[in-house]
Amino acid sequence: MRTLVLLAAIALVVFAADQGAKLLVIQNLQENQLVPVLGELLQFRFVKNSGAAFSLLSGSTWIFAIAASLVTVIIIVFARRIRSLAWAVVFGLLLGGTTGNLFDRLFREPGFGIGHVIDFLQIYLFPAIFNVADVAITSAMALFIILTLRGIGLDGSRTPRKPAAEPADAA
Secondary structure (H helix, E strand, O other): OHHHHHHHHHHHHHHHHHHHHHHHHHHHOOOOOEEEOOOOOEEEEEEEEOOOHHHOOOOOHHHHHHHHHHHHHHHHHHHHHOOOHHHHHHHHHHHHHHHHHHHHHHHOOOOOOOOOEEEEEEEOOOOOEEOHHHHHHHHHHHHHHHHHHOOEOOOOOEOOOOOOOOOOOOO
């Protein structure tokens, strides 16, 4: 039960932070307006993204709405299997980020299922503009890789490492 509560709490915090930040951007910035936050290192630049990361497949927003819906349903269905707090964090970040961008695709202009995602974070020399939901999704994937490499299962158990091969005796 603890893991489900943690997963849900993280997802709600990520979703609220993402949508709150997007609301502030929409209310306070003009599209393509550039606002230095930490000089050139971090800037706000309000854009509407009809595609995926790096604006790939622009105009195919409905595909991403369907994919995000499927990811959301899969996380909710499999959430009961999670016994590890670390995995609850992974799936909470992923669920919050996915639903944040899905909300945009469902309820923002130009219409239901084809709405544009609001992006506004720009990092110096990074070729994409992104949002809080994207940060959560990327963080979830990084943690996913770490947990997988460490052999930590959804139940919190560790996969035992195989011992190193013994060198053959020369005699």
